[in-house]
Amino acid sequence: MVLLGLLSHEPMSGYDLKASIEQTVGQFWRESYGQIYPALKALEAQGCVRGEDQLQGGRRRRVYTLLEAGRARLRGWLAEPPESTSVRNELLLKVFFGRMTAPDVIRGHLQASLQQARQAVGHTDATVAMLQAEGADDPQLPYWLLTLDLGRRVAEARAEWAQHALAVLHAQEETGS
Amino acid sequence: MVLLGLLSHEPMSGYDLKASIEQTVGQFWRESYGQIYPALKALEAQGCVRGEDQLQGGRRRRVYTLLEAGRARLRGWLAEPPESTSVRNELLLKVFFGRMTAPDVIRGHLQASLQQARQAVGHTDATVAMLQAEGADDPQLPYWLLTLDLGRRVAEARAEWAQHALAVLHAQEETGS
DNA sequence: TGCACCATGTAATTAGTTACATGATTAC
DNA sequence: GTAATCATGTAACTAATTACATGGTGCA
Incomplete structure (x- = not known):
């Protein structure tokens, strides 16, 4: 959901999303590459986002765009009552x-x-x-x-x-x- | 570690420990039976606690007592800097x-x-x-x-x-x- | 030439929850 | 008798981190 939320602002790659999470919601939310990349694949398979490979020289970047289905899913999630934060101090x-x-x-x-x-x-x-x-x-x-x-x-x-x-x-x- | 800490007060069973965690540190720490029982077995294998079966009628209770090795381990853990709380809100x-x-x-x-x-x-x-x-x-x-x-x-x-x-x-x- | 950073991904492992299975005791 | 609570455990599953593997770019 954090991926969908950030993609609602602008299309981004998995790498960008990681950096973006740290800069914006990093104070209360963290994700690792090990979760981001598989999650993007799953979201693409579900039709929530579209991924496109961009080639800059020999470097590949897969940029994801939020689709209407993803936007709807994000709105649905926003409407649900937030689950209790996992407490461990x-x-x-x-x-x-x-x-x-x-x-x-x-x-x-x-x-x-x-x-x-x-x-x-x-x-x-x-x-x-x-x-x-x-x-x-x-x-x-x-x-x-x-x-x-x-x-x-x-x-x-x-x-x-x-x-x-x-x-x-x-x-x-x-x-x- | 939370098990060792609570056992430092008095010997208890896994069931008691779960209730004790909820009553004392429940505001910032939670454990499930699925973690407590295996953890107690592991702590016993490591010599940190001793478990004894008590029979009250037909009901079995396995009461664990903190041993010196466990106390030492607890003190060692207390001296380490606390790890950053997992943040997810x-x-x-x-x-x-x-x-x-x-x-x-x-x-x-x-x-x-x-x-x-x-x-x-x-x-x-x-x-x-x-x-x-x-x-x-x-x-x-x-x-x-x-x-x-x-x-x-x-x-x-x-x-x-x-x-x-x-x-x-x-x-x-x-x-x- | 080598380091920092850009970039993507998988595999192994660990952590943690939930559901299930079992059975005794106590209080209504 | 039946529901709540005492009591212990395992299995399946989900979540999440960490390490590993790979390779390009830009710069000093």
Whole structure:
């Protein structure tokens, strides 16, 4: 579905799609070539996309175009209620079992997580600024900004939590538990 | 690792472990029987846990106890930097491709998401209250509360974002885009 | 000449869910 | 007696990553 969605913007190759996924929805969605190429073949067999080989010198590029059937399928999928996100957070699991190890171990993970979260906030701000500067007319833009906004809010929440958690663990050690 | 961690508290069966995972780390970690039972066998073969059959009437229960090798392995794992959480958020993907469908479709998803987030906040608050009432001495408690606190912060961020997103989409329709 | 990047694909492996099969116990 | 829950496991399937294999282009 992410392939159909991106192809609705412009025709692209599998390679382009991978790069495009990373640039646009990379914050909350990832795909590997091992899934993209077979999926494109399947979508072509189902009549959702059309693939055409382009030859530039000796280099072959197979560019896929979204067909009406694919557009319909994408709309159908968009209307379905989103499935619950697969939840797996190794950091939280390690924090949960924190009493099994030295306090420094968990604090180290929290420090790293704090830095990551701050970087994510900064990166999101930069992306928002760039997008607003260059493509003020793109009809996709408001939706893209919304996804970035959630990313930013969650990253901020994580940063604040990491600071709070560090403070709690510090205080706990003081009182000699 | 989640099995070793929970067994560090008390010996349990595979069935107990599944229930325990749901009650404690369920907000950010899930396992199915299809993984738990084979994993316990593997951990026993590696000497990390010891399994003993208990017979209560005609019902068999295989209770696993954490061994020193398992404890060491758990500590080793805790010291490793946590791997990046697998990110896949279908709601955000649908919001991102929102321009491909009617505004009401996305608003419906956002409304549902808002309700879910509010429920999560309430559920977390209830759990925190319950934990603080019953087990003020448990050495695991502070760590557990920290994981709940992140869950709450993230749920609140999601709720606020959903409201914001609904407002944005509403305004956008007004201005006739 | 060699490296980084463009470009496509397959195979092997691992991870994970779901469905199925079985049977005992407890509470209504 | 019958439904819910306790309890353990396997098999089939699906999803997903990683490694491998191949070869072209552009540039320093």
